[in-house]
Amino acid sequence: xxxxxxxxxxxxxxxxxxxxxxxxxxxxxxxxxxxxxxxxxxxxxxxxxxxxxxxxxxxxxxxxxxxxxxxxxxxxxxxxxxxxxxxxxxxxxxxxxxxxxxxxxxxxxxxxxxxxxxxxxxxxxxxxxxxxxxxxxxxxxxxxxxxxxxxxxxxxxxxxxxxxxxxxxxxxxxxxxxxxxxxxxxxxxxxxxxxxxxxxxxxxxxxxxxxxxxxx
Numbered sequence: 001x002x003x004x005x006x007x008x009x010x011x012x013x014x015x016x017x018x019x020x021x022x023x024x025x026x027x028x029x030x031x032x033x034x035x036x037x038x039x040x041x042x043x044x045x046x047x048x049x050x051x052x053x054x055x056x057x058x059x060x061x062x063x064x065x066x067x068x069x070x071x072x073x074x075x076x077x078x079x080x081x082x083x084x085x086x087x088x089x090x091x092x093x094x095x096x097x098x099x100x101x102x103x104x105x106x107x108x109x110x111x112x113x114x115x116x117x118x119x120x121x122x123x124x125x126x127x128x129x130x131x132x133x134x135x136x137x138x139x140x141x142x143x144x145x146x147x148x149x150x151x152x153x154x155x156x157x158x159x160x161x162x163x164x165x166x167x168x169x170x171x172x173x174x175x176x177x178x179x180x181x182x183x184x185x186x187x188x189x190x191x192x193x194x195x196x197x198x199x200x201x202x203x204x205x206x207x208x209x210x211x212x213x214x215x216x
Contacts, residue, residue, distance in 0.1 A: 010048035029074030092200040094146025
């Protein structure tokens with residue numbers, strides 16, 4: 001029993017490590033990786049790595065080729081479009097739900113403002129990791145405010161895909177980072193004012209601009 005638990009733990013660790021490298025762009029789309037290479041890098045046997053690869057294939061991050069290895073799947077323009085559309089729908093729906101309960105709006109606005117302040121501090125410190133994390137937290141808080149657990153869970157999978165698409169590259173551009181901070185400030189104000197239609201327009205502009213830059 002203990003041996004099985006150890007193997008399961010190793011498989012979970014391998015899954016987390018490989019997925020992290022995919023999301024951060026260290027394992028780019030089109031890259032072939034082998035069980036043996038990853039196992040050596042992680043200091044474990046091939047069995048947990050094989051299990052991790054199977055799980056990552058099911059989730060759509062890689063495609064396995066017997067005796068050849070695993071191909072990291074590319075991000076396609078269609079996938080980018082789908083993520084953008086889904087994000088706009090989910091975040092706008094969350095804000096519509098939120099503003100129906102006026103007593104909760106200010107609390108959410110305060111929390112979003114705190115996240116935005118943390119994002120600005122990370123930007124000033126040139127901390128790309130913290131900047132990206134704060135961006136994720138900002139939009140996740142908007143979705144959570146809608147109170148729909150199923151949509152929040154689905155949004156978490158979209159965040160992974162978004163993280164991979166960005167891979168921090170846009171945060172290295174000062175002009176883009178500053179624009180994102182300005183956009184977030186506008187979104188917070190619109191939520192506070194209960195302007196759901198204007199929020200949807202501003203959110204769409206914000207996300208689609210990033211989308212165009214990812215495609216260019």
